[in-house]
Amino acid sequence: MDLTRIVDFVQKQLEGEKTGHDFYHGQRVAHLASKMYLKDHPDAHENSRVVAIIKTGGYLHDTIDEKVCADPAAVVAKIKKLLPEVGFEELEVKDILFTIQHMSFSQNIEHHYELPLTGQYVQDADRIESLGAIGIARAFTYGGKHGNEIYDPKIKAQKLVNHDQYRKHTETTINHFHEKLFTLEKLMNTESGKVEAHRRTDYMRYFVDEFMDEWNV
Ligand code: ADP
Ligand code: NI
Numbered sequence: 435m436d437l438t439r440i441v442d443f444v445q446k447q448l449e450g451e452k453t454g455h456d457f458y459h460g461q462r463v464a465h466l467a468s469k470m471y472l473k474d475h476p477d478a479h480e481n482s483r484v485v486a487i488i489k490t491g492g493y494l495h496d497t498i499d500e501k502v503c504a505d506p507a508a509v510v511a512k513i514k515k516l517l518p519e520v521g522f523e524e525l526e527v528k529d530i531l532f533t534i535q536h537m538s539f540s541q542n543i544e545h546h547y548e549l550p551l552t553g554q555y556v557q558d559a560d561r562i563e564s565l566g567a568i569g570i571a572r573a574f575t576y577g578g579k580h581g582n583e584i585y586d587p588k589i590k591a592q593k594l595v596n597h598d599q600y601r602k603h604t605e606t607t608i609n610h611f612h613e614k615l616f617t618l619e620k621l622m623n624t625e626s627g628k629v630e631a632h633r634r635t636d637y638m639r640y641f642v643d644e645f646m647d648e649w650n651v
Contacts, residue, residue: 435486435521440493447497454572455496464492467559470626487526491556495534558627561618566634570641577607611642
């Protein structure tokens with residue numbers, strides 16, 4: 435299946451996006467999710483429809499986020515029109531739309547949405563993007579954009595309790611590692627997701643340990 439029109443659509447929608455949800459994030463999620471699916475399903479073909487569904491979900495997943503667009507419903511309507519034109523069947527369109535509308539971390543704090551298998555790979559890949567070297571870069575970009583401090587020794591490491599707490603933007607970025615990032619590996623759906631999330635979480639622990647050593651010089 436030719437996904438050129440999907441890629442062009444996402445590039446246009448996310449132009450100028452600087453909150454960590456840019457086109458390259460979508461592209462990495464598409465690549466990582468399909469790579470993990472193929473690793474867990476060695477008989478599957480790179481050009482299969484299921485891989486096209488995963489890649490498409492990966493590319494599109496942030497285009498309907500209210501942080502990224504002013505009118506998510508209008509973008510959903512555009513996607514509904516585009517997907518059949520690219521060649522997706524009705525049930526495939528349904529899977530892709532359900533996934534991108536229910537996969538975000540914030541939506542799943544107080545409610546757990548059961549995603550189709552394709553969506554589970556997209557969700558894992560998106561969460562893995564919050565980990566590792568890229569995850570560290572994104573966290574400090576986000577913190578800087580919201581005027582948050584890097585670290586405050588008066589604030590004890592906090593875990594997440596609810597959605598409102600997650601949406602307040604005032605926490606320090608180091609606290610975000612304790613609040614969210616170190617908890618993500620336990621939330622992985624897929625075998626490959628668990629392995630990669632663990633590897634990137636280890637890298638991040640190393641970073642935060644080093645950060646604390648340097649802070650407490
Ligand atoms: P989702 O789209 O799944 O709801 P977000 O948009 O909240 O996730 O997160 C996007 C990126 O910004 C992630 O890398 C995440 O770790 C980072 N981020 C979110 N909230 C904070 C915060 N308070 N401090 C630092 N980084 C954050
Ligand atoms: Ni994302």
